[in-house]
Amino acid sequence: MKISKRPGGVLGIVAMTSIVALSLSGCTRDGAGQGGGSGSSPGITDSAITLGITTPLSGATAGPGKCTVAGVSAYFGAVNAAGGVKFGDGKTRTVTIKSYDDAYDPQKSLANFQQMVSDNVFAATAGLGTPTNRAFREAAISQKVPQVLVMTGDPLFSDRKQSPWQLGFVPIYQNEGAAFGKLLSASKGQHKVAILSQNDDYGKGYVAGFKEAIKDASNISVVGEQTYEATDTSVDAQLTQLASSGADVFFNAMSVTPLTISALQKAQQIGWKPSWFLPSNTSSPTAILEPGGAAAYPGIYSVSFAKAPQSPAFAKDPDVTKFLSELKQYGNYPDMPAFPHCMWSYMVGATLEQAFKSMTEPTRDSFMTALRNIKDLKAPLMLSGTAVDTTVDGQPAVSSVVVQKYNGKGYATAENFG
Amino acid sequence: MGTVSSALGRRSVRIALAVLAAVVLLAAPLLLPAFANQTLVRIGVYAVAVLGLNIVMGYTGQVNLGQIFFVGLGAYVTAYGVNQGWNIVVVFIAACVSAGVVGLLVALAAARLGGLAIAMVTIALPIVGVPLAKRLDEFTGGSQGISARFSDAPEWSGLYNDQWQFYIVLVVTAAAFLLARSLVRGKYGRAFAVVKENEAVAASMGISPYRTKVLAFTIASIFGGASGFLYLAAVQYTSPETLSFGHSISLLAAMVIGGAGSIAGSLLGGAYYIFVPQITNAIDPNLTTLSQGAILLAVLFLLPGGLVSLPRALRRLGRRRSGRPTSGNPPKTAPAPHPVPEAALEGPDNKERQDRP
Numbered sequence: 001m002k003i004s005k006r007p008g009g010v011l012g013i014v015a016m017t018s019i020v021a022l023s024l025s026g027c028t029r030d031g032a033g034q035g036g037g038s039g040s041s042p043g044i045t046d047s048a049i050t051l052g053i054t055t056p057l058s059g060a061t062a063g064p065g066k067c068t069v070a071g072v073s074a075y076f077g078a079v080n081a082a083g084g085v086k087f088g089d090g091k092t093r094t095v096t097i098k099s100y101d102d103a104y105d106p107q108k109s110l111a112n113f114q115q116m117v118s119d120n121v122f123a124a125t126a127g128l129g130t131p132t133n134r135a136f137r138e139a140a141i142s143q144k145v146p147q148v149l150v151m152t153g154d155p156l157f158s159d160r161k162q163s164p165w166q167l168g169f170v171p172i173y174q175n176e177g178a179a180f181g182k183l184l185s186a187s188k189g190q191h192k193v194a195i196l197s198q199n200d201d202y203g204k205g206y207v208a209g210f211k212e213a214i215k216d217a218s219n220i221s222v223v224g225e226q227t228y229e230a231t232d233t234s235v236d237a238q239l240t241q242l243a244s245s246g247a248d249v250f251f252n253a254m255s256v257t258p259l260t261i262s263a264l265q266k267a268q269q270i271g272w273k274p275s276w277f278l279p280s281n282t283s284s285p286t287a288i289l290e291p292g293g294a295a296a297y298p299g300i301y302s303v304s305f306a307k308a309p310q311s312p313a314f315a316k317d318p319d320v321t322k323f324l325s326e327l328k329q330y331g332n333y334p335d336m337p338a339f340p341h342c343m344w345s346y347m348v349g350a351t352l353e354q355a356f357k358s359m360t361e362p363t364r365d366s367f368m369t370a371l372r373n374i375k376d377l378k379a380p381l382m383l384s385g386t387a388v389d390t391t392v393d394g395q396p397a398v399s400s401v402v403v404q405k406y407n408g409k410g411y412a413t414a415e416n417f418g
Numbered sequence: 419m420g421t422v423s424s425a426l427g428r429r430s431v432r433i434a435l436a437v438l439a440a441v442v443l444l445a446a447p448l449l450l451p452a453f454a455n456q457t458l459v460r461i462g463v464y465a466v467a468v469l470g471l472n473i474v475m476g477y478t479g480q481v482n483l484g485q486i487f488f489v490g491l492g493a494y495v496t497a498y499g500v501n502q503g504w505n506i507v508v509v510f511i512a513a514c515v516s517a518g519v520v521g522l523l524v525a526l527a528a529a530r531l532g533g534l535a536i537a538m539v540t541i542a543l544p545i546v547g548v549p550l551a552k553r554l555d556e557f558t559g560g561s562q563g564i565s566a567r568f569s570d571a572p573e574w575s576g577l578y579n580d581q582w583q584f585y586i587v588l589v590v591t592a593a594a595f596l597l598a599r600s601l602v603r604g605k606y607g608r609a610f611a612v613v614k615e616n617e618a619v620a621a622s623m624g625i626s627p628y629r630t631k632v633l634a635f636t637i638a639s640i641f642g643g644a645s646g647f648l649y650l651a652a653v654q655y656t657s658p659e660t661l662s663f664g665h666s667i668s669l670l671a672a673m674v675i676g677g678a679g680s681i682a683g684s685l686l687g688g689a690y691y692i693f694v695p696q697i698t699n700a701i702d703p704n705l706t707t708l709s710q711g712a713i714l715l716a717v718l719f720l721l722p723g724g725l726v727s728l729p730r731a732l733r734r735l736g737r738r739r740s741g742r743p744t745s746g747n748p749p750k751t752a753p754a755p756h757p758v759p760e761a762a763l764e765g766p767d768n769k770e771r772q773d774r775p
Contacts, residue, residue: 058707059664066704100699101706106563106660108695110653111460115696118453131563131657138565138654142579154562200552200561230561231549 040362043122047084049356050096052121054112054136055128055151057101067341068126068151069099070331074323075349077330085353088360088370095352102127106135113139123148123367126169126348128341130154141165146364148371149348149397151341153205158396160372165364167371168396169348173205173279174212175399176303177253180277181213183301183403184249185220187417192223194247194274196238196263198255199227206253206279223247228259235259236266243272250274254282264292275299275417280340280401285410300406301414305386305398306343309336311410319380343381350379351388351397383413443592447577447584455580456652457692462587463648465688466594468673469681470641475670476679477602478634479614480529480536484543485669488517488639490551490661492646497656498557500566509568510590513647514640521639522632529631536631544663551658563657566650586651594644599681601637610634675717677724686725 043050053072056065076095079085084094098121100112109127113136116124123146127133130152137157140147141164149169150157157168184191195210197203207225214220224245226238235254242250250267254260260282267273275298282288283302294300307314314320323346327333337343354377359370374397377388386400404411447455471485492513499509528539551558558564571582601607609630612620617627650656672691677683694713698706721727 057703069703099703101695101703103695103706104659105662105665106655106657107460107649107653110655111456111692111696112699114453114456115699118451130561131655131659134563134565134657135653135655138567142570156562200555202561229549230552 041122041364041367042117042120044093044362046091046362047093048096049093050098050119050121051352052098052100052112052116052119052124053126054100054102054109054116054124054132055126056104056132057099059103061104061128064151064339064341065101065104065128066333067337067339068128068345069097070327070333070337071342071345071347072126072349072352073097073099074326074329074331074333075346075353078326079349079353081330085356087356087362088358088366089362091362093356095356102129102132104129104132106131109133110135110139112136113145117143117145122146123364125149125352126151126345128152133157137163137166144364146368146371148368149351151344154201155205155394158394160393165368167390169351169398170344170396171303171305171399171401172396173202173253174209175395175401176279177206177209177211177251178213179209179303179401179403180251180301181210181220183414183417185214185217187219189418190219190221191249191417192221192245192247193249193251194224194226194242194245195222195251195253196226196228196235196242197251197253199229202230202255203227203253207251210251228254230256232259235263239263239266239272240270243267243270248274249277251277253279255279257282257288260288261292264289264294264297268293268296273297275301277301280304283406283411285406289406294406295408299418301403301417302406302411303401304340304404304411305383305401306340306347307381307383308340308410309343313410313412323381346381347379347388347398351377351390354388385413443588447581452578452580455578455584457696459580459583459587459648459652460692461685461688462591463645463652463688464669464672464691465685466591466641466648467645467669468676468687468691469594469598469684470638470645471669471673472676472678472680472684472687473598473602473610473641474634474638476673476677476683477607477614478610478631480631480634481534482540482635482638483537483663483666483670484524484540485638485642486661486663486666487543487547488521488642489646489649490544490547490656491520492517492643493649493656493660494551494558494564494646495643496647496650497559497564497566500568500650501564506568510644510647514643517643517646518636518640521642522636525632525635525639529628529635541663544661544666547661548658548663551661559657561658563655563659565655567654569651569654583651587648590644590648594641595681595685598641598684602681606630606633671714675714675724677726680724680726683724683726690725 053069055068056062076097080094084092086092098119100115102109102112109132113124124140125148128151133147133150133152137147144165146165148167151170152168153170153173154168155172155174157163157166158172195207197207224242224247226242228235228238252263254263260278273296278300280303289300307317307320309320309324327337327342333342351374354374355367355371358373359366372390374388374390379388383402385402386398388397389399390397392399403414405414467485467489471482474480474482495513495516496509499512524539524543528536531539552561569583569586571577571579575582602610609620609625612623612625613627613630620627620630649660668691672687673684675690676685676687694710695706698709701709717725721731
């Protein structure tokens with residue numbers, strides 16, 4: 001390597017800077033990408049509307065990330081093939097999806113958002129990830145660009161005052177914990193609950209929801225509470241301690257797959273066999289419960305709001321077969337979806353379509369009003385007992401989940417505990 | 419060719435060009451569309467980080483795989499300071515100083531170890547940094563990250579936010595590049611070069627390799643902290659993802675591609691870091707990693723000296739193609755930097771580069 005200490009060094013710098021600057025010029029500012037003259041927002045014409053998705057398409061979270069694009073593309077691919085969406089203003093438009101890879105990097109997701117604005121995207125939607133969505137939340141607010149139905153359990157996105165241009169799609173962590181708490185307090189018997197939670201917003205959210213739901217139930221008592229760090233490699237000590245409390249229900253708000261498996265194994269080894277509650281993202285029958293030997297426990301409970309295409313119970317369900325064929329044809333996703341995000345983003349498509357149908361003007365304002373006014377929408381693939389409801393402040397579009405019980409192969413809806 | 423370079427060598431011409439570039443840079447944000455400004459802002463952020471990396475790796479030859487840790491640290495300190503309502507100049511100084519202090523402490527220990535051992539120690543930084551950022555949630559906001567807005571354009575300026583951010587980044591980046599340029603051209607730069615070549619020779623000349631390495635590492639950390647400050651000016655948000663280890667490797671790749679041991683190369687490296695994801699996104703968002711790898715390989719095969727060697731490579735190509743050295747030059751996009759005779763004027767620094775073809 002040569003040492004470049006030459007008289008032209010500074011010249012080189014300024015020259016290069018000028019090149020970069022000049023190569024980018026050539027177009028001039030048109031009001032920071034805001035508003036066309038004719039009263040309609042950017043990204044919407046009389047025949048088409050463009051939506052943007054920034055999501056991880058490479059890196060460790062690429063699997064769920066690809067699903068978020070595939071589901072929306074599948075839904076609108078089929079809708080476009082049938083002619084498009086008839087909007088509330090009487091015009092029929094086709095829906096174009098532009099996807100951008102952020103590799104789960106906040107800096108890149110902000111860059112992608114800025115790119116979307118310059119690409120004249122009407123709204124950002126369906127993107128996966130808390131930090132990546134947070135990174136451009138304030139920019140979206142200040143530029144009045146909708147950032148809606150995003151895949152994060154962070155409650156901030158569903159707070160209307162703080163996030164006027166946002167709306168989360170998936171249930172917040174509290175919703176999941178609360179659903180299980182409700183089921184448990186409705187049961188007849190006395191139950192002693194041991195709680196293990198991840199020491200961050202994720203674990204705290206689950207526990208807060210659960211405790212809120214059992215607050216008035218006299219038959220439920222919390223007898224032990226432990227936390228662990230997301231980076232811990234073992235929770236054996238916590239498990240031993242919780243086992244000694246004699247609890248018959250174990251509420252485990254854990255987001256790390258290998259830890260969940262080893263916890264399932266360890267508790268059996270020390271002879272502690274309570275009923276378990278596991279969050280929706282760490283309760284996969286094939287990836288977690290089978291290797292963990294979950295059949296040894298009286299019950300493993302989790303929550304869901306989407307029909308699982310893998311489950312034999314839904315193999316012939318019309319929603320599921322339609323979904324799978326559209327995913328293959330329009331979503332560029334020929335395999336059986338490995339992540340629930342495929343189903344979720346398909347529902348995002350249905351929710352957006354509903355909002356489009358009732359927006360009366362081709363503007364972002366009108367879209368947000370329409371979007372915040374959806375009640376009791378049974379999107380395809382939703383389990384009975386759940387629905388899209390965007391009218392409640394502080395809640396994401398889907399806040400209703402059903403508790404499910406593991407039956408040795410997959411999950412079935414649990415009407416009551418035990 | 420010869421006339422152009424001799425004209426460039428003249429001091430008055432160089433000053434005139436520098437003034438011209440300064441005017442262009444000052445006027446650019448007012449004329450460019452918002453997205454171009456935002457892109458340039460992000461280039462500035464990473465150019466400073468790459469510049470720091472270049473000082474410790476390109477100039478001093480010490481492998482540093484933890485630069486992103488200092489960027490993240492600077493960003494967190496900035497976010498914390500802004501949210502506490504500190505004066506913004508204090509925040510900037512705090513970001514640089516805290517990164518510098520941590521860098522110094524790490525370097526004091528790491529520089530005792532030779533060669534690759536330093537690389538191992540620096541790997542540890544981002545690996546420890548991410549869980550640390552998650553755990554210290556009082557300061558860092560935990561895994562949800564932390565927002566801080568201080569770079570919105572004030573009312574009186576009449577500027578858009580992106581223009582205001584451009585000027586903030588321009589001031590800090592320009593200062594960083596001028597300081598770095600003076601550093602590597604002065605006696606410390608010579609010390610860095612000797613330590614890089616041969617530590618025994620350095621010691622025999624009265625230059626302590628240990629202290630030189632610590633110095634280079636600390637300066638790199640300070641630049642990392644400054645880059646973190648700029649990161650927050652540009653992104654207004656930081657989270658543990660910011661300092662993940664993968665980004666450190668990307669910074670390293672950006673440095674090599676821009677041109678190791680070159681000040682202008684750091685700027686090109688910053689541009690590479692920002693542009694390539696944008697380009698690959700435009701090609702096919704599903705294949706970004708693949709196309710980024712292809713671009714990386716292509717640049718390294720065609721220009722082993724980095725993008726900064728492009729003018730030289732073109733010139734050489736032009737000379738080889740046509741036997742006529744004056745008329746056969748391919749059109750250039752850049753004012754051609756420095757043929758060798760010019761460089762020789764610089765004096766003692768250049769002994770080394772001449773005996774290494």
